[in-house]
Amino acid sequence: MRKTPPEIPDVILNRLPLYYKHLKKIKNKNIEYISSEELAKHTGFSSSLIRKDLNYFGTFGKKSYGYDVSCLCRQIQLIMGMHISKTLIIIGAGNMGQALAFNSGLNERGYKLKALFDVKVDLIGKSINGSPILSTEELIPFIKKEDIDIAILTVPSEVAQEITDIIIRANIKGIWDFTEIPLKVPDHVFLEEQHINEGLCKLSYKLFQNHPY
Amino acid sequence: MRKTPPEIPDVILNRLPLYYKHLKKIKNKNIEYISSEELAKHTGFSSSLIRKDLNYFGTFGKKSYGYDVSCLCRQIQLIMGMHISKTLIIIGAGNMGQALAFNSGLNERGYKLKALFDVKVDLIGKSINGSPILSTEELIPFIKKEDIDIAILTVPSEVAQEITDIIIRANIKGIWDFTEIPLKVPDHVFLEEQHINEGLCKLSYKLFQNHPY
DNA sequence: CTCCAAAAGATAATAATTTCACAATATTTA
DNA sequence: TAAATATTGTGAAATTATTATCTTTTGGAG
Numbered sequence: 179m180r181k182t183p184p185e186i187p188d189v190i191l192n193r194l195p196l197y198y199k200h201l202k203k204i205k206n207k208n209i210e211y212i213s214s215e216e217l218a219k220h221t222g223f224s225s226s227l228i229r230k231d232l233n234y235f236g237t238f239g240k241k242s243y244g245y246d247v248s249c250l251c252r253q254i255q256l257i258m259g260m261h262i263s264k265t266l267i268i269i270g271a272g273n274m275g276q277a278l279a280f281n282s283g284l285n286e287r288g289y290k291l292k293a294l295f296d297v298k299v300d301l302i303g304k305s306i307n308g309s310p311i312l313s314t315e316e317l318i319p320f321i322k323k324e325d326i327d328i329a330i331l332t333v334p335s336e337v338a339q340e341i342t343d344i345i346i347r348a349n350i351k352g353i354w355d356f357t358e359i360p361l362k363v364p365d366h367v368f369l370e371e372q373h374i375n376e377g378l379c380k381l382s383y384k385l386f387q388n389h390p391y
Numbered sequence: 392m393r394k395t396p397p398e399i400p401d402v403i404l405n406r407l408p409l410y411y412k413h414l415k416k417i418k419n420k421n422i423e424y425i426s427s428e429e430l431a432k433h434t435g436f437s438s439s440l441i442r443k444d445l446n447y448f449g450t451f452g453k454k455s456y457g458y459d460v461s462c463l464c465r466q467i468q469l470i471m472g473m474h475i476s477k478t479l480i481i482i483g484a485g486n487m488g489q490a491l492a493f494n495s496g497l498n499e500r501g502y503k504l505k506a507l508f509d510v511k512v513d514l515i516g517k518s519i520n521g522s523p524i525l526s527t528e529e530l531i532p533f534i535k536k537e538d539i540d541i542a543i544l545t546v547p548s549e550v551a552q553e554i555t556d557i558i559i560r561a562n563i564k565g566i567w568d569f570t571e572i573p574l575k576v577p578d579h580v581f582l583e584e585q586h587i588n589e590g591l592c593k594l595s596y597k598l599f600q601n602h603p604y
Numbered sequence: 605c606t607c608c609a610a611a612a613g614a615t616a617a618t619a620a621t622t623t624c625a626c627a628a629t630a631t632t633t634a
Numbered sequence: 635t636a637a638a639t640a641t642t643g644t645g646a647a648a649t650t651a652t653t654a655t656c657t658t659t660t661g662g663a664g
Contacts (some may be wrong), residue, residue, distance in 0.1 A: 186600075188593070189621070195592045199571060213641060220573060225641095226623060233643060242630045242640045258592050259599040273493055277486030283571075283588040287595065328594060352594050358412060358496075360434065370594045374585070375496035379408045379471050380401070381541060381565050381583045382500060386472040387399075402651070426611060439653060442612065454659040455610045 190231050196221050197228065198254045205247045213244035260287045265324060269341055270332035271296040271304075271311045274356055278330055279306045292324050314341070321348035328352040335359045403444050409434050410441065411467045418460045426457035473500045478537060482554055483545035484509040484517075484524045487569060491543055492519045505537050527554070534561035541565040548572045 200220050204212060214232075218225040232238055232245075235257050239245050255261055266284065268275045271294040278284075284291060294311045296302060304311045312320065320326070329350050333341055338357040345353070352368040355361055363369045413433050417425060427438040427445075434441070445451055445463075448470050452458050468474055479497065481488045484507040491497075497504055507524045509515060517524045525533065533539070542563050546554055551570040558566070565581040568574055576582045 186596075187620075191593050191596055192589055195586065195589045196573070200573065203572070215641080222573070224623065226625095226643095227621090229642065230622080230644085237643070239642050240630075241628075241642045242632090244641065257596070259595045260592075262595070262599050264595060264598070273486060273490030277490045280486055281587070283591060287588065287591055289591070289595075327598065352598050354590055354594055359416070360409070360413065368594055368597045370590045372587070372590050373405075373408065374494070375500065376405055376408050377567055377583045377585050378496060378500055378502070379473075380404050381567055381581055382472045382475070382477060382502075383399075383404055383470070384581045384583075385477070385540065385565050386475050400650080428611080437653065438611090439655095440651085443614095443652080446613065450613070452612045454612045455661055457611065 186234060190234060193221075193223060193227075193231055194254055194258060196223075197231075198251065198258070201247055201251045201254070205251055209247055211240075211244045212247055212250075214239070216244070258287070262288050264289050264327045266291050266328050266330065267321070267326050268294040268309075268330045268332060269296075269314070269317070269345070270294075270334075271298075271301050271306065272332060275330070275332040276306050278332065279309060289328070292326060293320060295320075317341075317344055318348040321345060321350060326350060328354060331355045331357055331361075333357065399447060403447060406434075406436060406440075406444055407467055407471060409436075410444070411464065411471070414460055414464045414467070418464055422460055424453075424457045425460055425463075427452070429457070471500070475501055477502050477540045479504050479541050479543065480534070480539050481507040481522075481543045481545060482509075482527070482530070482558070483507075483547075484511075484514050484519065485545060488543070488545040489519050491545065492522060502541070505539060506533060508533075530554075530557055531561040534558060534563060539563060541567060544568045544570055544574075546570065 197217060200217060201212070214225040214228045217228055221228070229239070232250075235253065238250055238253055266289045268279055268291065271279075275294055275296075279291060279294060291307070291309045293309055294306055295314045295317055296311055297314050301311050302313050321329075326348075327350075329345050329352075331338060331341065331353055335358040338355070338359050339361060342353065342361050342363060346363060346367055350367065353361070353363065353370070355369060355371045356374060358375075360371070361369060410430065413430060414425070427441045430441055431438040442452070445458075448466070451463050451466055479502045481492055481504065484492075488507055488509075492504060492507060504520070504522045506522055507519055508527045508530055509524055510527050514524050515526050534542075539561075540563075542558050542565075544551060544554065544566055548571040551568070551572050552574060555566065555574050555576060559576060559580055563580065565583070566574070566576065568582060568584045569587060571588075573584070574582060
C-alpha cells in the first residue's frame with residue numbers, strides 16, 4: 179500500500195538510508211519481522227519518528243507484529259529509486275575518485291560507472307575497478323553519447339566550477355560534489371554537496387567544546 | 392565579545408563550516424567586511440538565520456558595516472577548536488584511507504596525522520603523504536604512547552565493530568566513521584558517522600521521484 | 605551637526621519537526 | 635471464544651528551527 183508522496187522533507191530522505199542499512203543487515207541474519215521500537219534501538223531515532231517517516235510513503239507495518247523486513251527493504255529500494263539503472267561518471271581520478279570507484283554502494287543502488295576522467299596523462303588509459311580513465315577532453319561527447327545521468331566531482335576545488343559548467347552544457351542531470359567550493363548550477367540540475375570536512379569540524383567541536391580558549 | 396554557549400544544535404554546527412568556507416574564500420580576495428545579506432546570497436541560507444547562528448556564540452558584527460571577515464574567520468576557528476592541535480590516525484589504508492590522508496582539511500583544522508594502520512602486509516611499512524602505514528597489531532600501544540585523540544575508520548564494514556572495541560580499550564576520544572555499519576560506542580567516546588552513500592540516495596530520489604514504479 | 609541609510613541584534617510570528625498518547629487491530633493464549 | 639498483549643497508524647501537543655519584523659546603532663552625506 180503505497181502513497182504518492184507530495185514533497186518529502188530532506189530530514190526524512192536522510193533517515194531512510196539509515197533504516198535501510200539496518201534492515202539489510204538483519205535481513206541477512208534471516209530476521210523476518212522488526213518492530214519500530216527495535217529499529218529505533220539500533221538506529222538511534224525514536225520509534226514514533228520511524229513510524230511517521232514510513233507512513234509518509236504508505237502503510238507497510240502489520241499491527242502487533244511490526245514490519246516485514248524483506249518487504250520494507252524492497253519498499254525503500256523502490257522509494258529511493260535503487261532499482262532504476264542510472265549511468266555515472268567520476269571526474270577526477272585521484273585518490274578520492276578511485277576510492278569511490280570501488281564503493282560497492284554504487285552498484286547496489288543501481289549506478290553503472292561508465293568511466294573516470296582526469297587531466298593527468300599517466301592516469302589516462304588505465305582502468306579502475308573495470309572502468310576506464312579517459313581524458314577530460316572527451317567529457318562532453320562521452321556524456322552525450324552514453325547519456326550519463328550523474329557525475330561525481332572529485333577534482334581540485336579550483337577547477338570545480340569550470341568543469342561543472344562544461345558538464346551542464348553536456349546535459350548532465352545530477353552532480354554529487356566532493357569539492358570545497360559551493361557550486362552554482364541551474365535549477366534543473368540536481369546538486370548534492372558532500373561536505374566531507376563538516377564531520378571533522380563537528381567532531382573537534384564536541385571533543386573540545388569545554389576547553390578554555 | 393564571546394558567549395559560552397549552552398548546547399549548540401547540530402543544524403548550526405553543520406552550517407558554521409559552510410560560512411567559514413565562504414569567509415576564507417573572500418578573505419583571500421582581501422574583502423574586509425561582509426554583510427549577512429551578502430553571505431546569505433553565497434551560502435544559500437537566509438540572512439537572519441546567519442545572524443542568529445552567529446549570535447549563538449557572541450556579537451561579532453558591526454552595525455551598518457557587517458562582519459569583519461578576518462575576525463569572523465578567526466572566531467569560527469576558535470569556536471570549532473581548529474586552533475587546538477589534535478592527534479589523528481587512519482585505520483584502513485585502502486583507497487578511502489589514503490584519500491583522506493591527503494585531505495588538506497586535516498592540517499587546516501589542527502589535525503596531525505600520526506599514522507595509518509592496515510592488515511595488508513604489502514602496505515605495512517609504506518608511507519602516505521609523510522605518515523607511515525603500520526600493522527593493526529600495533530594499534531593499542533601506538534594510541535596509548537602517542538596519545539591519539541581521533542581515529543578515522545575506513546576499514547571494511549565487517550571488522551568495523553571489532554576495531555572500534557579495540558581502540559576504545561586504548562582510550563580513543565573520538566571516531567570519524569566511514570563504514571556502513573552503525574557502530575556501538577560508550578557515551579564518553581564521540582562518534583561522527585559519515586554516511587557517504589546518503590548523498591547518493593538523495594540524488595537518485597530527487598532525480599527519479601516522478602518516475603512510475 | 606542633523607538627517608538618512610545600512611545593517612546588526614532582538615523579538616515576535618510562522619513553519620517544520622518530533623514526541624506523546626491513544627484508538628484500532630491483529631495475534632496469541634487460556 | 636474471549637481476554638490479554640503487542641504494535642501500528644495517527645491526531646494533538648510540544649518542541650525546535652526559520653523567517654519576518656522591529657529597534658538600535660553606526661557611519662556617512664549634506
